Amino acid sequence: MVSSDPGPGGTRRVTLTEVARRAGVSRSAASFALNGRTDLRISEETAARVRLAAEELGYSPNTTAKTLRTGKSGTVALVSDFIGTTSFANAMVRGALQTLRAENTLLYTVDTQGDPEVEATLLQNLRDRDVDGFLYASMFTREVEIPPLARNTSLVLLNCVSSDVPAVIPDERSAGQTAASALLEAGHRDDIWFIGSFPPGFTGAAAWNEWSPLALTERLDGIEAALRAAGAALAGTVPIDTDWDVENGRAAVARLLTSGTRPSALICANDALAIGAYHALAEAGLKVPDDVSVIGFDGSPLIHAVLPRLTSVALPYEELGRVAARMLLEGASSSAPHRIPMPLVHGGSIAAPADRR
């Protein structure tokens, strides 16, 4: 996986964790030993073993976390709009934390709630406090404008893009291809509908600060490309009313069924819409997957809540966090966004079309 990759533009670095493993001590003990700290009970023999392991492996402390050498932990901040306070997306914080912790680097997380004034104040406050670098993150994959205060520091964008700044985002277009391919492989070709497009003039739900997620256009692009390559096409798209949630999904699919359409499969823009699709299908007396196949995007905890479990193309949130943190630690300079694959999580919601069994 990517977490053990060399990372963009660098030979692979030996981590503190590897030094600790070789010396047979905890990561913290290894860090303390290398920093010459004497306030923790580490015997001179243990400290010597750690220094030897570090030498043998060619370990050197990284640049961003340079304060390591002074015996003080490096500190970076994850500045986001809402992800520290939003369910599920905060797996990105967890991923970043995993990578940073292995390098003895601390993470502060701050949420701006999408307010530029709060953001400017937070960035100034963090810089006043000698934070070494920033992960700038968004709840949605979207284009962002980098505030001037963040520009002159170590900076990696997490789940968002801006020209000329290193960025890590999910590979949404491939995800769309993955979803369509899963249905094609099960034998679906006709009557495949997409649930969750936007009505005219709609750029995003109120709860999303009206930000338009890149996910919608890129997922649709990928779906259409994969179907086209197989000589097929979407039967149509059904727009939501107000949001990508369970109730909007139920309403959209109910409208589709009421119009007399009998879909073979539904590709839903996210898991919540797909759960709503289950509800509308159940209310119409239709079974998943015997009568209609359903696939979602996100791989959220919701997929476990339905019978059969929902098949979904998962957002690799932890991996995004891990890769962005590693790029920050290694001083990434690449400006083309690094795209992380979105894996297919198999549930039981896809079967051969009813008319082909």
Added chain:
Amino acid sequence: MVSSDPGPGGTRRVTLTEVARRAGVSRSAASFALNGRTDLRISEETAARVRLAAEELGYSPNTTAKTLRTGKSGTVALVSDFIGTTSFANAMVRGALQTLRAENTLLYTVDTQGDPEVEATLLQNLRDRDVDGFLYASMFTREVEIPPLARNTSLVLLNCVSSDVPAVIPDERSAGQTAASALLEAGHRDDIWFIGSFPPGFTGAAAWNEWSPLALTERLDGIEAALRAAGAALAGTVPIDTDWDVENGRAAVARLLTSGTRPSALICANDALAIGAYHALAEAGLKVPDDVSVIGFDGSPLIHAVLPRLTSVALPYEELGRVAARMLLEGASSSAPHRIPMPLVHGGSIAAPADRR
């Protein structure tokens, strides 16, 4: 609601938001005006209007965020085990942020992942950076040991308790009574089962660091007290195998049904177990709520994923965060934990017992 209460041990303070509203400006503009900042385009006329509003309302900057008066924002840190990185529980961060933001106080969130060494390093790092106070938070309601470094600062415990330290926790015992009362009012008396007790020797799931949540004993206490007061009692409790998740709930209820028991109602220790109960009931050909009523705890996003929607006694996470932040700002000194009520969220999963309709 509690957020407009005087707060423990104090007369109600005028907030910056109220000053801003009276002066007809944004909260940020009011803050900048009161701090004499000239780098933002605030006219002298606007600044004068803000100062007048502050005087008329008797506004004074709070003590914790004392750096406000120097034109620099106050900063507090929320130090938790996992809540910044855990779905849903991070609504506590959102609540704290809401209250702190209204007082122009910034929030750093850090997660220790339950590692005491990481915790000590983070606390030292935050204190070195002049953070004014700490919210010390836990993913589970539990007893915690306060690290020495956190003791000599402004400190409020969020979702955890420790003797002699101000704390805010959910009122779990009342929540148990609420759940039992909802069933009693629908006419249930006999054959009410509790799903989710612990097998002998089990203190908590591996994923919980084996911390035992206070929620289990307190919810059970409340349930048993309410049933006893009505002259009824639980028919029995069904232990889980390994965790409070969907699959463990399904397995526990499947075991109960296979034993030949026909429950009238199931009180599940959390929502995930209740969703699992739905699955086991469906597999046995039983309908919720016609054949069996189900109630959960947490009020998590999962309740929307099932038909009918799950009735649940909700964890008041945002409110916990708001109240804890207010106590920190106001310098709370009370040591008896402040208990926040857990509201009943009505779904469609409770009906009269099958034999009484």
